[in-house]
Amino acid sequence: MSNDPADQHPDQHQSLLAALRGAPAGAALPAPGPAPATVTLVTRTATSRHQAAVDAALAGGPVLVDTGAGGEGPVLLAGLLAALAATGRRVALLPGGCTAGARDELTGLGLGHLLADTPEDVARRGADLPPADPNRWLTLLRDLDTRNRAWFSSDGQVPSRFDALTGLATARAGHVHPPLVPAAAAWTAADRDRVVDLLLGGAPAGGEDPLAGAGDEEVAAAAGDLETLPGLLERTAGFADRLVGLGWRAPATVGDLVPAPALLARVEEAQRTYVPAALVTDLDQARAVLARQPRSLLSAEERERRRELKRLSALRRDGGSFGAADVEALEAVQRAWAQHAGGAPAVLPERAELAGLLESLHGAVPRVAAVLAGLPADASALAVADLGPVAERVRRAARAAHARRERAAVSAEGLEDLVAAVPAGAGREEVVRLVEATTWRAVGQAPDPGGVPVDVLAEEFGRLDDLRRARAVRELQLALSGARAHPVVVGGTAGAADAPVVDVLVVDVLVVDDAHRLPASRVAELAAGVRQVVLLGGAGDGGALEGGALEGGAADSAWLRARGLVTPVDLTLPRGRSALREAVVEALRAGGADVSAAGEAAGRAAGGAGSEGAELVVSVGGARLQLDLEDALAPWRVQDREVALPARRRAAGPHRVLRAAEWFTDHRGATRRVLEEVRALEPVAPPVPVAVVAPPPVDSFPRGLGSAEDAHRTVAEFVTALAGGNPNIDQTPPATVDAAVALAYADLGVQAPDAEVLDAAMTLLTYRRRGAKVLRAFKESVQRSKKKMRGAGVKVP
Numbered sequence: 068m069s070n071d072p073a074d075q076h077p078d079q080h081q082s083l084l085a086a087l088r089g090a091p092a093g094a095a096l097p098a099p100g101p102a103p104a105t106v107t108l109v110t111r112t113a114t115s116r117h118q119a120a121v122d123a124a125l126a127g128g129p130v131l132v133d134t135g136a137g138g139e140g141p142v143l144l145a146g147l148l149a150a151l152a153a154t155g156r157r158v159a160l161l162p163g164g165c166t167a168g169a170r171d172e173l174t175g176l177g178l179g180h181l182l183a184d185t186p187e188d189v190a191r192r193g194a195d196l197p198p199a200d201p202n203r204w205l206t207l208l209r210d211l212d213t214r215n216r217a218w219f220s221s222d223g224q225v226p227s228r229f230d231a232l233t234g235l236a237t238a239r240a241g242h243v244h245p246p247l248v249p250a251a252a253a254w255t256a257a258d259r260d261r262v263v264d265l266l267l268g269g270a271p272a273g274g275e276d277p278l279a280g281a282g283d284e285e286v287a288a289a290a291g292d293l294e295t296l297p298g299l300l301e302r303t304a305g306f307a308d309r310l311v312g313l314g315w316r317a318p319a320t321v322g323d324l325v326p327a328p329a330l331l332a333r334v335e336e337a338q339r340t341y342v343p344a345a346l347v348t349d350l351d352q353a354r355a356v357l358a359r360q361p362r363s364l365l366s367a368e369e370r371e372r373r374r375e376l377k378r379l380s381a382l383r384r385d386g387g388s389f390g391a392a393d394v395e396a397l398e399a400v401q402r403a404w405a406q407h408a409g410g411a412p413a414v415l416p417e418r419a420e421l422a423g424l425l426e427s428l429h430g431a432v433p434r435v436a437a438v439l440a441g442l443p444a445d446a447s448a449l450a451v452a453d454l455g456p457v458a459e460r461v462r463r464a465a466r467a468a469h470a471r472r473e474r475a476a477v478s479a480e481g482l483e484d485l486v487a488a489v490p491a492g493a494g495r496e497e498v499v500r501l502v503e504a505t506t507w508r509a510v511g512q513a514p515d516p517g518g519v520p521v522d523v524l525a526e527e528f529g530r531l532d533d534l535r536r537a538r539a540v541r542e543l544q545l546a547l548s549g550a551r552a553h554p555v556v557v558g559g560t561a562g563a564a565d566a567p568v569v570d571v572l573v574v575d576v577l578v579v580d581d582a583h584r585l586p587a588s589r590v591a592e593l594a595a596g597v598r599q600v601v602l603l604g605g606a607g608d609g610g611a612l613e614g615g616a617l618e619g620g621a622a623d624s625a626w627l628r629a630r631g632l633v634t635p636v637d638l639t640l641p642r643g644r645s646a647l648r649e650a651v652v653e654a655l656r657a658g659g660a661d662v663s664a665a666g667e668a669a670g671r672a673a674g675g676a677g678s679e680g681a682e683l684v685v686s687v688g689g690a691r692l693q694l695d696l697e698d699a700l701a702p703w704r705v706q707d708r709e710v711a712l713p714a715r716r717r718a719a720g721p722h723r724v725l726r727a728a729e730w731f732t733d734h735r736g737a738t739r740r741v742l743e744e745v746r747a748l749e750p751v752a753p754p755v756p757v758a759v760v761a762p763p764p765v766d767s768f769p770r771g772l773g774s775a776e777d778a779h780r781t782v783a784e785f786v787t788a789l790a791g792g793n794p795n796i797d798q799t800p801p802a803t804v805d806a807a808v809a810l811a812y813a814d815l816g817v818q819a820p821d822a823e824v825l826d827a828a829m830t831l832l833t834y835r836r837r838g839a840k841v842l843r844a845f846k847e848s849v850q851r852s853k854k855k856m857r858g859a860g861v862k863v864p
Contacts (some may be wrong), residue, residue, distance in 0.1 A: 127599060219727075643698070661686040769812050769813060
């Protein structure tokens, strides 16, 4: 049996032929499986969707590819023909609207002869290609994918780095300033809830730590006893009260309760032999009765003695003879009871529970005393009157131990800074926002995987990808120059009456361009002897033929007949939406640029997929730069994002990708660099002459620093909010510092020395304490202001 993939799907091919001939469409054919071996696409602008379509064709079954209306057809057709030829298949092409573009693509790669009419037009050899590590391309592909997932993918518990930095920016805009706690990067939602609970009352920083001085391992070992001991102490106090109710003398310490279980056991044992009245019987009288000598049976003394003996026998539960041994046994119980209690000996139904309680208490107290200072190591030394307060103290220690465990669960490093950042009197909602922002900052400021900037990786990957395609082209050129590959046989115009009939003996694959404009019967006739059919189309639902109407109407087009049986491969890339779009547009416009969104039609005209029409076009003085925001490209694969997209954009003009890392690290610097790059470009067209108008009156407020009204309002709102208090530089927004510096320049002039500007700005914001941190913040603002003024054409020192 043949190993050719086309020979593995004869039933599918026959089903397609039947559908093209007008037979009712049967069940939809299964989606094509993976190709035996993926062939590198030779066109630089090919995307993963093109690769999927080519892989489907290489798998051997019938394939439909929806080329849409975005210029995807030529790129797909060029890659498809090169891939089929590279695998040694004989291909016949019925040309259409995409064929000329595909020929241009292949000619640019040195493969124009692939569409030659005769095999004598063989390949041309070029210069030798530089050597390259074949594993490096795969390593970079993996690294770029890992970096993209680290920035834009969330596991559901921890936010993505991009979402974290976006949330952090929002939090800071709402005056929430979290500390940097690196361990917070791994906090899940449950961890954050634990941290909130700690900050609201469980954290030792909120008061004295009752376990101070005890190590974490010691506290962990005593954690169970800390949880159970308060209950043991309270139950012991309850038993003490019950014993007092039985006549037990009020115990001073727990040690006074220790004899109770054994004594109560003796009372229980005595009551199993004697009735309760025996324990209160006058034993001296009983001893005297037993000491009397027998008399005459008829005497009154003897009758009295016998009555007493009978009464004493009734004290035994078995009714047996009551003798001196019984007196001794009862007397021993009474003497033992009298040592600890008053009144008649009594029983306690929970005597066994008391015994177990005291045993547990004596076991737990020494272990707790090892971590809780001031607690005696011997439970017998505990004062009964203090059992309640001691229980409460142990409960506080248990909460502290729990807090330690919770801190360990979320990594304790840095929590002290987080505790210090909680405002006095903060409610739960405010603390939740702070903890969430702390996670955002930790995730957002984590180092990039590998530490190498993504632009460096992308540039190297692009070079290796170009070399990879060049090698694929070279291999195909060499194959075409020998006998391992065959040029594509190109027929007449699709649908033309004089289109040649394909030689069924030499064609493996029939590729039909513009299948939506070709009658199904014609395709069925040409495909009768081939082993595989690939149809490209989908721009319309039947449309008119070049030079005449489609015979049989739209329903008879090859595309529509086949679409009922085979699911088309879509070349559209997923649409992305940028969360940074509004902020970037606002920043660029504030810098003097004109920013617009390229329309869908413009994106397609530039050779882009339908998802690419959302890039920004930044214009300054006639110069234009296409700007893509990285987060909108996150759903794309590495090759689409780093190779195909830049190639498509640059074909239409200068292009740049604004990386998320660049924006979040320094959005002002990123904005400045984009604007500088635009200004360095040549204008697209000469600027339109404008009428000269008289300049407006000179305003004392420096150009580039906004308006005086906004600056005055910002400073006034800040000073009013202080209510006479001292300002904190960590809680002073940079925009407020910039406003104060702008007002200082307006008052002193743009040529004023930095020292005077700093002093005036800090005075405006009532900074009396001017430490190093405060000076650094204001100096940075002065430098920012100078850059803005220079950008507006103001000469500053």
